Amino acid sequence: MTGTHAQQAKVSAVRDVLGLMLLPAPLAAAALSASFAGGGTRRWFGGRGESRRADAQAAKDAAAAAFYELDTAQRELRISIETITAVDDSPAARRTADDFAALGRRIDEVSHRYITAVDTHDLDRDDLEPSAASRARGELNGARDELVRIKGELDRFAQGLGPLLDKAETQLARLAPAVERARAALRSASGALDAVRGSGLRADDLAARLAALAPELTKLNEGAGRHGLTETLHRADRVLRDAEAVRSEAERLPERAAEIDKRLVSLRTRAQALTTRAAGVEPVLSELRRRFSAACWQDLQPVPQQAVTGVRQAEEKLSEAAKARDEQRWPDAAALLGAVRALLNATDEAVSAAGDRLQQLNAVSKDPQQEIERTRFAIRDAQRLAMAGRHTPDPRHARPLDDAVARLDRAVAGLEGRHPDYWHFLQETEAVRGTAGRVVEQIRGERGGGQAR
Structure with a gap:
């Protein structure tokens, strides 16, 4: 309960003695007898006076019981409110907490009147007048009634907490x-x-x-x-x-860690193999220079040096990766090994390019017709698809195919002469096949989407 420190002290004192007051009759009688042991003789009123004292004491006991029940109910309800506010910050929960605080203030007021009534009337006085006992009984009964009334409000408030408490x-x-x-x-x-x-x-x-x-x-x-x-x-x-x-x-x-160790060994082996392969690039270039025009091999001239540089850089990164692994810097080791792989891939492609070029040029110089027919087939296949279900082709399809035919013809014508540029011819036929392939994809996409005309 809230209130001043003095009021709280009084409430606490009342709670401390309630246990004794609410004991079964024999125990209470024993406790009361003990409290008077060794004291003076008490003057008792007979008849109506003693009856009024007993009525006042009964009113006091009833008020104490009501106070105890109210205090217990408020304590239990406070736990429920704390449970709700701990997990629910909704407007409804905040409003409930405010309402409980307001109810607590009214409970404090009623409790104060009850404690004041108890403090005002000493029912154990030897000279207690019957009229004083009657006043005490009236005030204590009134305090009890207020305590019971506010306890009813508290009970009704608790009943309304069901949904919020269940949610909490x-x-x-x-x-x-x-x-x-x-x-x-x-x-x-x-x-x-x-x-x-x-x-x-x-x-x-x-x-x-x-x-x-x-x-x-x-x-x-x-x-x-x-x-x-x-x-x-x-x-x-x-x-x-x-x-x-x-x-x-x-x-x-x-x-x-085991995977990094394995990659270190694998990449180191690959770097050594590339060093050996790179040594074979120069003889390939020599044959290309001897048998084909400069346009067929000039772009490959830097490959030997690129291979040497690439392998050297890869080996340096491998050393760094091995150090990172020894120091157990796993992310650094993994990143360095990724860089090594990229360097070796680029070097591998460059080294392979020279051998692949020689192989392609050998094949086309021996029989260019095979390359020509392969390319013409790709164009004819695209043309058939463009005419399917139509009397005239769509210009969007016909124009690039016509251009592709003309481009192929120019490439074939370029083979005439003493030193034909076979590499240019292969690049042109590849480009023509690429154009035909894009037209086919375009037509299929349009027809698949219901856009064919």
């Missing part, structure tokens, strides 16, 4: 499992980290991430009463997610 308890039922799952995830992550460290892997980054979750665990332990239900549930989810990530990475760390 449902939400709280979610909280405990969520917090326990987060704690279990932290324990699991810690165990996985200890295990991986026991195998000789440091996992410093994982340890730092796990340590960063300690303040979050502290807030979880402080509970929803301090941080609110919604925030506590979100925090539990975050801790669960982050802890499980640490655990998963810790459990996978030995496999990751």
